[in-house]
Amino acid sequence: MSDDEPIQLTLGVNLDDEAKFENFFLIEGNNPLLTELQSDFSMLYLWGSPGSGRTHLLQSLCHREAEAVQPAIYIPLADYENYSTAILEGLSTLNIICIDDVHAISGNTDWEIALFDFFNEAKQNHSRIVFSADCSPQELGITLRDLRSRLQSIPVFRIATMNDKQSIDALIFRAKRRGMELNAATAEFIYRRSNRSIDQLMGLLNKLDQVSLAEQRRLTIPLVKETMGW
Secondary structure, X not given: OOOOOOHXXXXXXXXXXXXXXXXXXXXXXXXXXHHHHOOOOOEEEEEOOOOOOHHHHHHHHHHHHHHOOOOEEEEEHHHHHHXXXXXXXXXXXXXXXXXXXXHHHOOOHHHHHHHHHHHHHXXXXXXXXXXXXXXXXXXXOOOOHHHHHHHHOOOEEEOOOOOHXXXXXXXXXXXXXXXXXXXXXXXXXXXXXXXXXXXXXXXXXXXXXXXHHHHOXXXXXXXXXXXXXX
8 A cells, every 4th residue: 555545445434525624613712722733742632522523623634644645544433343453453653543432432341452552552652643532531431440541641632612603604614615605694594493513514515515506506595495495
């Protein structure tokens, strides 16, 4: 495998093409985190609620490394049942290792031991790793005390949650990044009638973009109503 070939393909995991730092809507509370992620960090632990942008940031790191022709990998532990713990072996030789949804393996003895062994090997090899979960390391349901202790020993960042206005602004921002015109009134209409999850909002934006292009119509409230059946 060549250095610039996406390692993620060996896991059957494709990165989201839109998950890049320049597409991440930055609010003030996340400035220190973004600065740290783009520095020469060693190990980090990120946590935030579903839809907070954890996966986006981890995949952004992998995209950045790919652009620099550096080996990196993204592992979504939410899908750990699709993999063997053997995928953790030898990863410490890579430039960046992003391990998402650590909370998903809580209580799974085999995975907890494998992750503990991986952490120790990576620490010894000075590997650069970002762990992500939906809660702080102190709140993790990890039963292996030594693993929980290791995760608590590294720098921890909480991803700030956006308020309603920031979420609407993020929708407008992402639309603009896609070359779409989305005014504030239409963005608020979409936001108020969705479940307000950023993930769902981005999915709705993709669907509306496709319809807008296919019908050669501007993205307006009437178009949104017709497309979404609202």
